[in-house]
Structures are given as structure tokens and as C-alpha cells.
Amino acid sequence: MILVREIDPADLALFDEWYDAFRAGAVAGREAALVVGREALGYSLRNPSPLKQRIAVGAFEDDRVLGGMLFEYRLTDNLDTVEAEIDVPLAHRRRGIGTALWQWAVTRSAQLGRTIVQTELGVPSEPWPGAAFAERLGFGVEHVEEHLVVPLPYDDLRLEELQSGVGRLDGYQLISWAGVCPPEHQQAYADLHTAMDLDVPTGGMTREVVPWTVDKLEASEARIDRNYLALVTMAHTDAGEPAGYTLLYLPRADAEHAQQDDTLVLREHRGHHLGTHLKLANLEQLAKHRTTQRFLHTWTALSNAPMRKVNARFGFRAVEEHRELELRLPHLRPAARAVIVDEEERILLVRFEFADGPLWATPGGGLEAGETLIEGLRRELVEEVGLEGFPDPQHVWHQEVVADGHAEGFDGVINDYFLIRTPHFTPAGAMTPTELRAENLHAIQWWTLSELESHEGRFAPRNLPTLIRELLESGPPSTPTQLGL
Numbered sequence: 001m002i003l004v005r006e007i008d009p010a011d012l013a014l015f016d017e018w019y020d021a022f023r024a025g026a027v028a029g030r031e032a033a034l035v036v037g038r039e040a041l042g043y044s045l046r047n048p049s050p051l052k053q054r055i056a057v058g059a060f061e062d063d064r065v066l067g068g069m070l071f072e073y074r075l076t077d078n079l080d081t082v083e084a085e086i087d088v089p090l091a092h093r094r095r096g097i098g099t100a101l102w103q104w105a106v107t108r109s110a111q112l113g114r115t116i117v118q119t120e121l122g123v124p125s126e127p128w129p130g131a132a133f134a135e136r137l138g139f140g141v142e143h144v145e146e147h148l149v150v151p152l153p154y155d156d157l158r159l160e161e162l163q164s165g166v167g168r169l170d171g172y173q174l175i176s177w178a179g180v181c182p183p184e185h186q187q188a189y190a191d192l193h194t195a196m197d198l199d200v201p202t203g204g205m206t207r208e209v210v211p212w213t214v215d216k217l218e219a220s221e222a223r224i225d226r227n228y229l230a231l232v233t234m235a236h237t238d239a240g241e242p243a244g245y246t247l248l249y250l251p252r253a254d255a256e257h258a259q260q261d262d263t264l265v266l267r268e269h270r271g272h273h274l275g276t277h278l279k280l281a282n283l284e285q286l287a288k289h290r291t292t293q294r295f296l297h298t299w300t301a302l303s304n305a306p307m308r309k310v311n312a313r314f315g316f317r318a319v320e321e322h323r324e325l326e327l328r329l330p331h332l333r334p335a336a337r338a339v340i341v342d343e344e345e346r347i348l349l350v351r352f353e354f355a356d357g358p359l360w361a362t363p364g365g366g367l368e369a370g371e372t373l374i375e376g377l378r379r380e381l382v383e384e385v386g387l388e389g390f391p392d393p394q395h396v397w398h399q400e401v402v403a404d405g406h407a408e409g410f411d412g413v414i415n416d417y418f419l420i421r422t423p424h425f426t427p428a429g430a431m432t433p434t435e436l437r438a439e440n441l442h443a444i445q446w447w448t449l450s451e452l453e454s455h456e457g458r459f460a461p462r463n464l465p466t467l468i469r470e471l472l473e474s475g476p477p478s479t480p481t482q483l484g485l
Contacts, residue, residue: 143203
């Protein structure tokens with residue numbers, strides 16, 4: 001039985017186990033995979049940013065972590081989107097673990113009211129398992145970059161050739177620093193970050209650009225500086241106007257990898273080899289501050305021909321495609337429901353009365369704001385049937401229904417079903433009959449399997465008798481079964 005749940009990053013042993021599984025899945029089969037470091041990610045999860053929520057999610061079997069997901073969403077902008085990265089080690093693939101993690105992501109996205117899921121993939125060759133998995137889920141590729149690598153220490157001969165070939169830098173001045181931005185340059189540096197966000201190719205990705213302020217820059221750099229040494233070179237005109245910058249990161253706890261991040265030359269200053277001058281100056285900083293890092297990574301959009309030429313001159317080699325993908329989800333109402341079975345294998349159902357006739361379904365209902373699935377399920381069962389005090393149940397079915405009339409104000413519903421085995425009891429919930437009827441619930445009844453299979457009325461899900469028989473005869477599935485209507 002695979003159980004998906006959030007990881008407490010303060011539990012260091014559990015976090016380490018989760019990180020090991022997450023990283024193993026991310027690097028499998030890739031020559032130069034770059035994965036956020038253990039210390040950097042742990043710090044980020046244990047010290048939440050006011051701008052972004054990050055959640056570590058694990059897939060467990062017998063208390064062992066078999067796969068991981070990093071689920072993120074912004075708190076002050078891009079309020080329709082979430083980001084999800086799912087990684088499963090090779091030894092545990094093709095068991096439904098990735099699908100179970102994805103079901104968690106879909107439900108949590110619905111709880112947040114967000115309908116756009118974004119993700120990134122490193123694809124070194126075709127066919128690639130991660131790309132095939134994303135395609136099956138319905139993701140579309142919206143933007144493609146080259147992931148490039150050059151070995152370190154940097155080739156001195158190549159540097160000399162670049163320096164002699166680029167010529168003098170007339171009309172501009174360069175300033176470099178390591179760490180956080182000096183106060184006298186903060187406004188110009190913030191403005192350049194905004195220009196970078198507006199200029200960088202993003203293909204068809206949904207992205208709201210929020211201007212950088214000095215306060216935002218200071219907060220961002222303070223968090224980054226805990227785990228990375230930033231190496232920056234910025235260009236000004238002789239008159240003092242900002243013209244461009246380049247940014248490198250040296251991870252403080254990664255002995256192997258350095259990252260070439262942004263490089264921007266404002267449009268009105270292009271054509272003067274300013275990008276090459278910026279990179280050369282920053283490589284001088286890298287030579288001073290580098291310790292044991294053996295590789296420098298960078299990423300460039302396939303559509304950015306000028307920067308691809310610059311990267312080629314600097315000796316970067318493409319190792320894989322870096323793909324950005326996006327999937328739009330319907331606006332679904334999340335609900336938790338219980339398959340309640342007593343010791344004689346009778347099943348408890350509730351009857352709803354709708355304009356098109358009665359419908360028998362499992363107890364449960366929609367989640368309230370901030371509730372987890374289990375929290376919502378416990379509340380609903382106390383209210384509807386009076387069942388409480390049961391251990392965390394097994395997640396057996398996941399159902400996404402896109403159809404009118406299932407939930408007012410929504411495109412449909414997500415139902416996550418949990419198996420609860422309990423001694424027989426007489427249903428008596430906290431809600432009064434009048435309150436139940438206000439929610440169209442008019443009866444509660446125990447059923448035998450034969451009664452279910454001989455009933456000619458409607459059920460939700462439609463094939464509920466067949467599903468119940470499979471559940472009773474074969475036991476719970478190892479990962480939640482995806483249901484139709």
C-alpha cells in the first residue's frame with residue numbers, strides 16, 4: 001500500500017530519506033543533472049518565504065520513502081499557478097507511485113483554487129520516461145532551452161583568446177561584487193532584474209511579471225546568501241546609466257557545480273560585445289572564489305540565437321534539453337468520501353435527492369478552506385453519520401468529474417475515496433435531519449453486496465457495486481485507482 005503525505009522538514013532523518021529518493025529520481029540517466037542541494041532545500045522548507053510556499057511530499061510504503069514531489073505556489077502573485085516536480089528512483093518506477101503523487105497534486109491544486117500546473121524536465125534523449133509521463137497526464141511543452149555545461153577550472157587559453165578577440169570596452173564601465181548587492185547599486189540592480197524578467201524568453205508559459213523593488217531584492221538576496229555565493233558583474237554607461245549584468249551562483253555546500261544564471265544586456269546597448277565583457281569579468285570572480293566546483297552550468301532558450309553564439313564561444317556544451325511544461329486543469333471542487341464497511345461486509349451509503357431522481361453515494365463531502373483530505377473526511381463523517389475515532393484510512397480511489405451540476409460555481413468535482421473498516425453502528429450524525437435535507441441528503445442505509453448488485457437505481461460512482469466487489473475480494477489497491485464517472 002502506497003501512502004502519500006507531506007514531509008515535515010524539521011524531522012531531519014525523514015527529510016534526508018525523502019531528499020535521497022527525490023534526488024535519485026531526478027538524476028537517474030542524466031549526465032549533468034543539477035538538483036537543488038540538500039542543505040539549500042532543507043533551509044528553504046524549514047524557513048518559509050513570505051512570497052512562496054514549498055511543500056515536500058513523499059510516497060511511502062511500510063514507512064519507506066519510495067518517491068518524492070516538490071510542490072510550490074506563489075503567495076502574492078501568479079495566483080492561478082502551482083509548480084510540481086515528481087521524481088521516483090529507477091527501482092520503484094512503474095508501480096503507480098508517480099501517479100499517486102500526481103493525484104495528490106491535483107487535489108491540493110483544487111483546494112487552493114489554482115488551475116494551472118507548471119513543471120520542468122531535463123531531457124537528455126528521446127524517448128524519455130519523464131517526458132512520456134508528463135504527456136500522458138496532458139502536459140504541453142511551452143518552452144525549450146539548452147542545458148549547457150563547461151568544465152572548471154576554466155580554460156585559460158580560451159579566456160585569453162576571448163579577451164584578445166573582444167576588443168576594448170568603450171563607453172561603459174564594469175563593477176563586480178561577491179555576495180549581496182552594495183547599497184549604492186541596489187536600485188539599478190533591481191531595475192535590471194525587472195528588465196530581465198520582461199526580456200527572457202518564456203514561450204507559452206503563463207507568467208505574471210512583478211517588478212523588482214529594493215525591498216524585494218534585499219529579501220531575496222538575504223535568503224539566497226545563506227546557501228549560495230552570488231557573483232555579479234554589472235555594466236554602466238560612462239554617464240552612470242545601467243546597461244546590463246551577469247550573475248553566477250556558487251553553492252556553499254555543493255563541491256561539484258556552479259551555476260551561470262542571468263545575463264542581460266538592455267536592447268539599446270546591444271551590439272558592443274557587452275555580454276562577452278560581462279561574462280569575462282565574472283569568470284575572473286569565479287576563479288577567485290571557486291573552491292572544488294568542476295562544472296559550470298547555464299541554460300539558454302533555443303530561440304535566443306545571440307546568446308547561444310556567446311555560449312559556444314565560451315566552450316559550453318549542450319547536455320540535454322530543459323523543457324518547461326504547463327497543464328490547465330478544470331476548476332474542480334475537492335471532496336473526501338468514505339467507503340465504510342462493517343464486520344459483515346455491509347457498506348454504508350447515503351441517498352441524495354436531485355431533480356433527476358435519487359442517487360446513492362458514499363458519505364463525505366467538500367473540503368473547507370485549509371483542510372487536508374483526512375481532516376475534511378473526519379469532519380464530514382461526524383456531521384453525516386456520527387463516525388469518529390478511526391485511524392487514518394487507506395486511500396483507494398481517485399475520481400475527477402468534469403460536468404455541469406456537480407458543484408455550483410465549479411466545473412466539476414474531485415472525489416478521493418478512503419476505505420474505513422469499522423464495527424457495525426447505527427448512523428447518527430451531528431447534523432439534524434433538516435440540515436441534511438438542506439444538502440439534499442435524505443437517507444442513510446447499510447447495504448449488502450448482493451443488495452447493491454441487484455439495485456436498479458443510480459449510484460455514484462456509476463459502477464459502485466463492481467468497485468465494491470473488487471475491493472472486498474482483492475483488497476485495497478497499492479495506489480489509488482483512477483475512476484471514471
